[in-house]
Each structure stands twice: as C-alpha cells, then as structure tokens.
Amino acid sequence: MEEMIERKHDEEMTMLMSLALDEMLGDEERQRLEQHLHACPACRAEWQAMQAVSALLADSPMAGPPLGFAVRVERKLVEKDRKRRQTFGGLAVLTSSLSLAGLTVAVLCLVVVAILTWQGIGPLSSLQEETSAVSQVATGMGLMGKGASLFLGDMLLRYGSLLIFALGFGIVLLGGLWAWLFLRRPRNHQHNGYV
Amino acid sequence: MDQERAWIEQALQGDRKAFGQLVRAYERPVYNLTYRMLGDSAEAEDAAQETFLRAYAKLATYQPGRKFVNWLLSIASHHCIDRLRRKGRAPQLSLDGPLPPQWLTSDTPRPDQLVTRKQERERVRQVLDVLPADYRAAVVLRYWHGMSYREIAATMDTTESAIKSRLHRARRMMAQELEAA
Numbered sequence A: 001m002e003e004m005i006e007r008k009h010d011e012e013m014t015m016l017m018s019l020a021l022d023e024m025l026g027d028e029e030r031q032r033l034e035q036h037l038h039a040c041p042a043c044r045a046e047w048q049a050m051q052a053v054s055a056l057l058a059d060s061p062m063a064g065p066p067l068g069f070a071v072r073v074e075r076k077l078v079e080k081d082r083k084r085r086q087t088f089g090g091l092a093v094l095t096s097s098l099s100l101a102g103l104t105v106a107v108l109c110l111v112v113v114a115i116l117t118w119q120g121i122g123p124l125s126s127l128q129e130e131t132s133a134v135s136q137v138a139t140g141m142g143l144m145g146k147g148a149s150l151f152l153g154d155m156l157l158r159y160g161s162l163l164i165f166a167l168g169f170g171i172v173l174l175g176g177l178w179a180w181l182f183l184r185r186p187r188n189h190q191h192n193g194y195v
Numbered sequence B: 001m002d003q004e005r006a007w008i009e010q011a012l013q014g015d016r017k018a019f020g021q022l023v024r025a026y027e028r029p030v031y032n033l034t035y036r037m038l039g040d041s042a043e044a045e046d047a048a049q050e051t052f053l054r055a056y057a058k059l060a061t062y063q064p065g066r067k068f069v070n071w072l073l074s075i076a077s078h079h080c081i082d083r084l085r086r087k088g089r090a091p092q093l094s095l096d097g098p099l100p101p102q103w104l105t106s107d108t109p110r111p112d113q114l115v116t117r118k119q120e121r122e123r124v125r126q127v128l129d130v131l132p133a134d135y136r137a138a139v140v141l142r143y144w145h146g147m148s149y150r151e152i153a154a155t156m157d158t159t160e161s162a163i164k165s166r167l168h169r170a171r172r173m174m175a176q177e178l179e180a181a
Helices: A002-021 A027-039 A041-059 A069-118 A125-129 A133-182 B002-012 B016-038 B041-057 B068-087 B111-129 B133-143 B149-155 B160-180
Strands: none
Touching: A002 A027, A002 A041, A002 B160, A027 A041, A041 B111, A041 B133, A041 B160, A069 A133, A069 B016, A069 B041, B002 B016, B016 B041, B016 B068, B016 B133, B041 B068, B068 B133, B068 B149, B111 B133, B111 B160, B133 B149, B133 B160, B149 B160
C-alpha cells in the first residue's frame, strides 16, 4: 500500500516535471516541485535526465526533403489524374460497349425467333392459329421473320464478303480499343530520383 | 496568408501548379514529421508524398478556420502512425542509411562540429525509436513544430489530457533510453 502511494507520488512529480519543461506550471506547483527535488535525489536525477532529453530534441534542427521533392509530388499528381481519367474513360467505353452488345444480341434474338416462327418452329409458331392478342403478336413475328429472312438472304448474296469483312473489322477495332485502354502500361518515369 | 488562401482556392479549381506552391511552402514541416516518425529518409519521402497526394484528394474538406499546415501535419501523423502500426514494431534504425541532405542550420559547421551533429542526430533517432507511434507524434509536434497541447490534441484527434499524459510518459521513456545509451 505504501509502495503504491509512493509510486503515485512519483508519477505526480514526474508529471509536474513534464509540465515544467513545457512552461505549463503555476507558481504553487513549481514551488512544490522545487521543494521535492531538493529532498529527493532519485527525482532530481530523473529531472536532470528529462532536461537532457528536452535539450537534445530542442537543439535538433528541422529535417528537409531531398532536392526536387515538390517536382516529384507534382509528377505523381499528374500521373494520378491521368490514371483516373483513363479509368473513367475505360469505364465509359465498357458501359457503352456492353449496352451496344446487349442491344445487338436482343435484336439478333428477335430476328432469330421471328425467322423460327415463320418456319413453324418454336413456341410462338403454334400460337399463330389462334385469335387472341398473343397470337396476333406471334403472327406479326412470323411475318417479320419472313421479311428478315428474305432480306438477310438477299444481302448475303449481294454483299456477303463485305458484310463479313465489316463485322470482322468492327470486332478487331473494338478489341484493340479495349486492349489500348486497359492493358497498356504507363511509361517508366524516374520516380524519387535524388538530385 | 492571403497568398496561401489564393493557392488553396485555385487548387480547389483543379490548378495543380497552385497546389505545387503549397507543397513548396510546407514540404519541410511535413517531411520533418515523417522523417522523425519513420526514421528513414526514403520512407519519410514516400510518406510525405502520400500526405500531399491525400491532401490534394480531400482538399475540399479543409476548413479555412484551421491552420493549413496543422491540417497537413494531421494527415501526415495519422498516415505515419498507421504505417508504424502495420509494421507491427518500431522501425529499425538505419544508422548507415542516407541522411536527408537538407538541415535547417544558420551556420556552416566545422568538420568537428559535423561529427558532433551526426552523433546528435543518431541519438535523437535512438530516443525517438523507443516510443510508440502516438507518443512519438506528440513529441515531434511539440518539439519541432512548437504546437500547444490544444493544437496537438486537435491534430491527433484526441484530448489535451491525453497529450499531457503522452508527453509525460514519452519523456520518461526517452530519459531512460538516453541514460542507458
């Protein structure tokens, strides 16, 4: 118990020492500390050690960065901005490509279903014979399928190779654009070069 | 201060050159803090750069009533504390590593003074190295940046009472280390 009280008292005294180093002590507290230091050699030694540390740190100059630091920070800012624009640009291309692809697939599916309906294949073909609204749609799909089939057949006969070339070119162009946006690495700069 | 406000306004509009001026104005205090915290010049530069990049990214959150340098030092101290905690231990002293080339001294030292100063720098790093990250930050902000207890508490998002306690314990730990050395 006595040891605990003594330890608490020492803790209080060293706290006063710390506040004294920061000139945060009132007159009464300063007097109390001085009286204690007169009487306690251990605290006196600790006070001297704390003063020595304080003097060491206070005398230590401020460290500055190596030359060219600000330039390197500006360079990193430029690169960060470029990457951000690249990411957003890539996302925009991705989103619009996916939308376009989705639309194309939907149209293709519609055309395929229409052709199949006209051919009498698939679930819609059986509905054409009825008189409900759904059967009207099925009939319309069948007619559209007929039209699409005749049109596509005609186009393939006239411009088959050109169409295939245009489709292939479009796929290569889109693939190249994606590769350029997502796979290319930035050129190596001389980062953190000490002058 | 008006110039600083103008730079901040311009930087908020996306003017990187204006932000570059702020970097030049405050590179020393920010670097000093990261260097004292991390004890290695390469890591310190990396942390200082990261501080400025983060400051640029969240410049809109800066409140004009507060000192800009204190806001920067807040970002820097939090970043360094996180780095030290992620490492899981106090950093090894790289006594043989490169020292930062710029020290703010008013005179040209003699050769014998250079040796003494190098020894002093090593002792400073030695005593700082025994401190936990948050104690170290409080000591650096007090001794090198002359902040009051209130300013340190605001910078470190804590109370004045906690700062008093940290400085007290830090001084005792550093005193013991200096005596043992």
